[in-house]
Amino acid sequence: MIGSLDWSTLQQLWWLIVSVVGSLFVFLTFVQGGQTLILTLTNDDNEKNLMVNSIGRKWELTFTTLVLFGGAFYASFPLFYASSFGGAYWVWIAILFTFVMQAVSYEYRRKPNNFLGQKTYEIFMFINGSVGILLIGAAVGTFFTGSNFVLNDYNLVQWTHPLRGLEAAFSLFNVSFGLFLVFLARVLGSLYLANNLEHQSLVGQLQVSAFNNLLCALPFLLYVLIRLVLMDGFAVDPTSGDVSLVSGKYLQNLLEMPLVLILLVAGLVLVVFGVVINRFMGSVRGIWPSGLGTVLTCLAVFSLAGYNNTSFYPSKADLSSSLTIYNASSSHYTLTMMSYVAIAVPFVLAYIAWFWRQMDSKKLSVEELAADDKSY
């Protein structure tokens, strides 16, 4: 069946696959959110270790999903990979730096003779959870605000801004998007930890923390949503492929793709619902509706950027250099082959879910940590 799909269908399918991976990554940033909470929300080392060990059992999944997000983009939309990473150089290098810091921090943090000291590794985690997520948000924000690059006749990128991508962090929309993701990650981190820990007082604090962080996220979310429906968008002429600025393009996308509108609204409602049942109804299961809501919201955002004849990586410097899911994709053959490969994804998700359940069926307690000589 896959073999008979035409190129444009495969391009749309792969935008969906990349969007799903990206959305799952945002859900999994509860790890990063948790990392920003350990310095402020804990009262002693026991509580700190408990939180680190809880999210520490999932950090690799988040990390791997980010790597897969990059790999899937590379395989399906290599022109984006080349243009964005090679062009917006400094923003990606900065993001990568924060993830390198994270990767060693769990394992090295409490090991004796660890050279940099426990506090340094905890600061590394905080930087990854705050600066790293902020910059990722700013980078994704450029899907709507545009970037400064030009492609030559051979599709080779030339960046036209001296800050090479860091300029994205000076756009209010991009920064708001980034800050929204930072606070969302903290919401998710609080919810995940509340669900995973056996520690009454800490769980109570986490329930409050989820709510407070949602309140912090709201102004940024509102600003992003309002700007999104009001801003000019980068529309693609389906016949000529020409890109032009169209007033209210993203609002138009929402109205012309009602499913996306439903995803967005349902997603946001679920995020809020998860926090509310945690805060006011004593539940610790809020991570699941909020997590699902995060995935749906992100899917809607990616859909707004890529579907309905929209440029997902527009160039402010040269509209004709803007990337669409049609001009940036891999060949028909490669997308077909990769689609066969992608059949494995549900099986991968299934075994991850199964082992997740096995590992998290029992809540993590201070007593268990004390007995575990392998704890972080």
Added chain:
Amino acid sequence: MIEQIDLSLVNWARATFALTAMYHWIFVPLTLGLSFLCAFFESIYVRTGNEEWKKLTKFWMTLFGINFAIGVATGIILEFEFGTNWSNYSWMVGDIFGAPLAIEGIFAFFIEATFFAVMFFGWDRVTKKMHLFSTWMVAVGSNLSALWILVANGWMQSPIGMKFNPDTARFEMQDLWSVISSRVAISHFTHATSSGFLLASLFVVAVSCWFLLKNRHSLFAKRSIAVACVFGLLSSLFVAFTGDEHAFITARTQPMKLAAMEALWEGKEPTGLIAVGLVNPDKKPGDEQDPFEFSIEIPGMLTLLAHRRFEGVVPGINDLTFGNEKLQIEGVAEKIRRGRVAVASLGDYKAARKSGDAVAAERSLKIFNQNQDYLGYGYLDSVEQAVPSVPITFYAFRTMVSLGTLFILMFLVFLYLSAKNKLEDYPLILKFGVLSVFLGYVASQAGWVVTEVGRQPWAIQGMLPVTVARSNLDSGTVAVTFFLFLFLFTALLIAEIKIMAKQISLGPEGGKS
């Protein structure tokens, strides 16, 4: 396509990639091998029910975890560096190269990530057998990830299964299976992973020898040595076998690399293999200087290595550079000439398409098609550019092979003494055991130096030189990144070594781990 080539930028980009890759490869081989050793140890524990084997497993697992974390950290940089520092490459071959990287994520990284958590924290959360299964899966996942990245690297060394599309100005995949099943890719995978097994065995032997020298944890150390020596001996023999296969394939796919490995300037029949030699670093293609200051040659051995018989010529650097009619070798000068025709006709084709001149476009395309196999050569400035650094490749190859041979002997000796329970009677051998892991790292790095330096100036062998593959950055930007990475990786390496040393000194009884 490329108006101006900034060699300083290219060299900084190469240096940054080499730095990242070499740091990454400090940690990866240990991960590849130690994961299997942990699985062996735990299997013995599950089979015997002996808690001492569990303690032993947990000790090596702790060291595995410390090493694994920093391997992951350097690995992410490596993947994204293809985009940041080699963006032209990423576009021009992303249609092929991106696939194995994505497949690696789906089929390998998630296995590692999922089962890593079970392996470390699941001792009391899953059944004993499920835990053992998870440990095995970490080993399988780690090695599967090596498979996919080495498939990608193998394709760079010997590109197949693709076609250049002049409209998109990139290479596009035609046959995924031929990319995956390429003999070069399989050879890379088997050689690199088995060298990882070997290195991990050396690591276990080294740490265990240190315990024996200090008269601590003797039974633990002897058990570890016994398992590691069996694994190490089998691995080192397999490394030799796959190395021979690798050289045989290199003779066909990258003859210039083989010639550089042997500092072979003039092909002859039969060709000898230089056992020991001091190369003349000033020798250039076409000059009359002696290639060696001093050398000892084993007659006919290179011919045997390259052809698996004692007849046949192995072409030298001068044959490959200037051509050899008798051997039907086209010289680099002619390839550069045709490459420049390909570059120019591609430009004409793009211009004609843009202006809507169909006749001119067709004419240019025809010329391009006749010369497209030489496209990459069109970006070389001189024939000398097609020759990699001979001294570096030559010495790195000898370092790798001689140490590899030494390790076979070493494992035999250790296995014999282990079987006789006489290891502690030979402190000098134990001291050599401790030293051996450092030699293992040297050999392992030398292998990659041969592979990567030996294929210069190509990012994609014969198709895409590094001068074209790089990103359009200024050299200062890449230089700053180089030093940032150097600082970060070195700091993390120091941390890793200090933590590892402490854990080893604490021993299997452990402290906080």
